[in-house]
Amino acid sequence: xxxxxxxxxxxxxxxxxxxxxxxxxxxxxxxxxxxxxxxxxxxxxxxxxxxxxxxxxxxxxxxxxxxxxxxxxxxxxxxxxxxxxxxxxxxxxxxxxxxxxxxxxxxxxxxxxxxxxxxxxxxxxxxxxxxxxxxxxxxxxxxxxxxxxxxxxxxxxxxxxxxxxxxxxxxxxxxxxxxxxxxxxxxxxxxxxxxxxxxxxxxxxxxxxxxxxxxxxxxxxxxxxxxxxxxxxxxxxxxxxxxxxxx
Amino acid sequence: xxxxxxxxxxxxxxxxxxxxxxxxxxxxxxxxxxxxxxxxxxxxxxxxxxxxxxxxxxxxxxxxxxxxxxxxxxxxxxxxxxxxxxxxxxxxxxxxxxxxxxxxxxxxxxxxxxxxxxxxxxxxxxxxxxxxxxxxxxxxxxxxxxxxxxxxxxxxxxxxxxxxxxxxxxxxxxxxxxxxxxxxxxxxxxxxxxxxxxxxxxxxxxxxxxxxxxxxxxxxxxxxxxxxxxxxxxxxxxxxxxxxxxxxxx
Numbered sequence: 001x002x003x004x005x006x007x008x009x010x011x012x013x014x015x016x017x018x019x020x021x022x023x024x025x026x027x028x029x030x031x032x033x034x035x036x037x038x039x040x041x042x043x044x045x046x047x048x049x050x051x052x053x054x055x056x057x058x059x060x061x062x063x064x065x066x067x068x069x070x071x072x073x074x075x076x077x078x079x080x081x082x083x084x085x086x087x088x089x090x091x092x093x094x095x096x097x098x099x100x101x102x103x104x105x106x107x108x109x110x111x112x113x114x115x116x117x118x119x120x121x122x123x124x125x126x127x128x129x130x131x132x133x134x135x136x137x138x139x140x141x142x143x144x145x146x147x148x149x150x151x152x153x154x155x156x157x158x159x160x161x162x163x164x165x166x167x168x169x170x171x172x173x174x175x176x177x178x179x180x181x182x183x184x185x186x187x188x189x190x191x192x193x194x195x196x197x198x199x200x201x202x203x204x205x206x207x208x209x210x211x212x213x214x215x216x217x218x219x220x221x222x223x224x225x226x227x228x229x230x231x232x233x234x235x236x237x238x239x240x241x242x243x244x245x246x247x
Numbered sequence: 248x249x250x251x252x253x254x255x256x257x258x259x260x261x262x263x264x265x266x267x268x269x270x271x272x273x274x275x276x277x278x279x280x281x282x283x284x285x286x287x288x289x290x291x292x293x294x295x296x297x298x299x300x301x302x303x304x305x306x307x308x309x310x311x312x313x314x315x316x317x318x319x320x321x322x323x324x325x326x327x328x329x330x331x332x333x334x335x336x337x338x339x340x341x342x343x344x345x346x347x348x349x350x351x352x353x354x355x356x357x358x359x360x361x362x363x364x365x366x367x368x369x370x371x372x373x374x375x376x377x378x379x380x381x382x383x384x385x386x387x388x389x390x391x392x393x394x395x396x397x398x399x400x401x402x403x404x405x406x407x408x409x410x411x412x413x414x415x416x417x418x419x420x421x422x423x424x425x426x427x428x429x430x431x432x433x434x435x436x437x438x439x440x441x442x443x444x445x446x447x448x449x450x451x452x453x454x455x456x457x458x459x460x461x462x463x464x465x466x467x468x469x470x471x472x473x474x475x476x477x478x479x480x481x482x483x484x485x486x487x488x489x490x491x492x493x494x495x496x497x
Contacts, residue, residue, distance in 0.1 A: 048452050051444070076454035088449035092467025098453070101463065106454035158453065 001026045001166055001198050002067075007058035008223075009046045016042040018223030019058070024166070027195045031209055031234060032202045034220035035242045040202045041085060043220070044170040047200075048082035049075050063165065076102075077109035079165030081158075083172045087151040090142035095154065096124060098142050099161050106162065127160030131187045148175030156187040167192055168200045173208035185211025206238040219245060254278065264387040264419045266356040269302065269328035281306045281334075288312030288338070293319070295481060297488045300325040306332040311341040313367070320476055321347040322485060324492035326355040334362045337370035345374040346472035349386040350492045352416075358387035365394045365401040365431075372402075377472045378409040379465055380416035381496045391423040394431050401431040409439040410468050412461075412496060466490055 002024040009017040016039045024030050034040055046053050047060065049072035060067040063078055070078065090098065104114040115123070128135050131153045143151050152172055159167055169188070173181055189212055192199045201212060209217075209231065217233040218225045219242065227233065227245065237245050254275050255262040262270065270278075286292045286309065294317075298305070303325065311317045315338070323329040335343045349357035363372045378386030388407045409418030422435045442464060450460035469489050476482040 048448075050448050050452075071457075072448060072451035073454050073456050073460075076452060082452045084449065084452075088445050090443075090446050090449070090464070090467065092470050093463050098450070098463070101459060102450070102453040102455050105456055105459060109454070162453065 001063065002200075003059075003061040005059045005061075007046070007060060008056045009042060010054050010056055011042065011052060015056070016223055017046065020220075020224050021058075022218065022225060024198050024200060026165075026198055028215045029193070029199045029201065029212060030216045030218065031214035032200060032218050032220050032225075033204065033234060033237055033242075038220045039223040040220055041170055042223075044082060044085075044168045044200075044202055047075075047080065047168050048072060073105065074109065076162070076164075077106040081162060081164035081167040083155050083159065083167060083169035085171040085174060087143050087146075087155050089144045089146075091144050093142050094140065095138040095142050095157075096121070099124065099138075099158060102158075103162060124157070124161055127157045127191075130160055130190055131157050132183050133157055149177065149180040152176055152184055153180065153187070156184055156191070160187065160191045163191075165196065166198050166200070168202070170202045171204065172201070173203055173205060181207060182211060184208075188212045206234050209234050261360060261389060263421075264356070264358060264385065264389075265330065266328035269356075273304070278304050281308045283307075284309045284317075286311040286315040286317050286341075289314045291316040291318070293317070295320045295476075295485065296331070297322040297485060298325050298329055298331070299488060299492065302327055303329040303331070305330070306334075308334045309343075310336045311338060311343065311370075313338040314340045316342045316344070318344045318475070319347075320345075320473055320485060321359070322489045322492075323347070323349045323357040323359070324351060324489055326351060326353065326357075329355070329357045330360065331358075332360040334364070335372070336364045336366050337372065339367035340369040341367075342370065343372040343374075344475050345372070345376075346475055347374075347376045347388075348469050348472045348489050349376075349378040349380070349388075350469070350489050351380055351384045351386070352382035352494075352496050353384060354382065355380075355384040356387070357384070358389065360387075360389045362391045362393070363403065365392070365398040365403060365428075367395070368397060368399045368401070368428075370398065370401055372404065373475065374405045375472045375474070376407045377469050378407075378418050379412065379469065379493070380409070380418065381412040383415045385417045385419065387419045388437075389421045389423075390435070391425070392433060392435075394424075394426040394428050394433070396427040398428045399430040401428060401433070403431070403433045405433075405435040406471075407435075407437040408468070408471075410465065411439065411441055412465075462490065462493065465493060 004022045007020045219227040347359045376388045420437045
């Protein structure tokens with residue numbers, strides 16, 4: 001589904017990704033762990049197509065297409081979802097309006113018919129229920145006045161509604177208490193744990209991986225993957241720290 | 248007071264950002280003409296106007312009697328020079344609710360000028376002005392609030408924000424407060440900025456093409472000016488008319 005080959009990228013002239021190679025197949029959940037400054041968020045943004053991040057080498061193929069050749073909204077329509085570490089507030093735009101426009105823009109780009117208002121609300125209600133988010137929250141402005149935990153749950157509701165093939169979740173577990181972590185983790189499993197979907201979980205901690213069990217764990221350091229393994233690698237990291245394991 | 252027989256120029260404080268070429272060629276009587284409106288005590292009057300084409304200088308002087316209310320909502324979306332000017336005098340306990348937008352490209356100059364006189368105690372006013380410009384267009388808001396010596400418990404608010412979609416567009420604002428009473432609340436705020444890039448990327452990441460994302464952001468931005476309109480349909484119409492002026496700008 002996703003092949004990253006020898007990817008290098010910089011921001012403001014500073015190299016952050018330095019020859020990163022990773023393949024994610026359909027049906028797999030991969031976790032990327034690593035110390036601060038390793039390039040985890042940069043990887044997420046480069047995949048998402050954020051302006052300001054310059055790819056200087058390597059390639060990324062997603063669903064058979066050159067991902068780096070596409071604009072951010074085209075990547076979304078192709079099935080890529082980027083879960084933000086810090087979801088953005090959009091004053092004056094309601095979640096319902098935002099997500100309906102987003103979903104129908106994606107559908108249009110794929111040559112599908114738009115979803116009617118009623119069908120959309122039904123879908124939104126179902127996904128909000130999955131994340132135990134009050135439907136009233138979705139009628140409010142995007143992320144405005146939401147707590148950290150509510151923002152992350154709202155992100156997962158968005159993912160549920162947009163039904164991407166592949167999700168890059170950038171520290172979706174940060175700012176969550178134990179109960180919210182369980183709800184968000186269950187949500188990820190329910191929405192994305194499918195043979196035709198895949199997830200790249202970027203996280204600092206083992207605790208999310210107790211709920212969303214990864215098939216593969218990678219350690220990112222200095223812009224490249226320095227070690228890969230199964231779920232046991234995350235436990236090893238938790239016990240011994242990045243330096244000991246990645247050295 | 249301005250001499251009714253002469254044309255205003257940029258040297259006049261109240262016309263300092265106006266289009267000088269327009270002023271030089273204006274009809275002296277027309278430009279010095281004021282419409283007048285009396286809102287009887289305890290009553291409400293409303294005016295909604297969308298100027299979507301041509302040059303406009305519309306000057307309106309309103310007297311709002313005790314406990315009365317005047318609502319005005321204005322869109323300036325045409326060109327080349329458009330000016331809506333309101334002078335509102337509020338008696339005891341009266342209220343003035345005002346929302347206006349300027350939206351334009353090319354080298355249009357669109358300006359809102361208000362002078363709100365709190366002449367008696369307990370009057371309130373609320374003004375929200377939003378400007379969206381591109382090309383080499385200019386949006387201006389000159390807002391003056393005067394609170395008379397006896398007008399205690401005045402509560403006046405004024406808020407201006409401009410969104411400049413391209414380099415080359417500009418906005419000017421000049422809030423003026425002249426307060427002679429001591430127990431008053433006057434709030435004013437002004438901000439001029441560009442489109443929120445963070446929000447734009449967030450929307451793109453959810454699949455919204457740049458044009459639709461920008462339009463949503465502009466819609467949300469302009470919406471503030473009409474939020475106080477009681478009639479949902481009228482509010483929708485005002486917003487749609489304003490957004491329509493964007494054309495291919497976003």
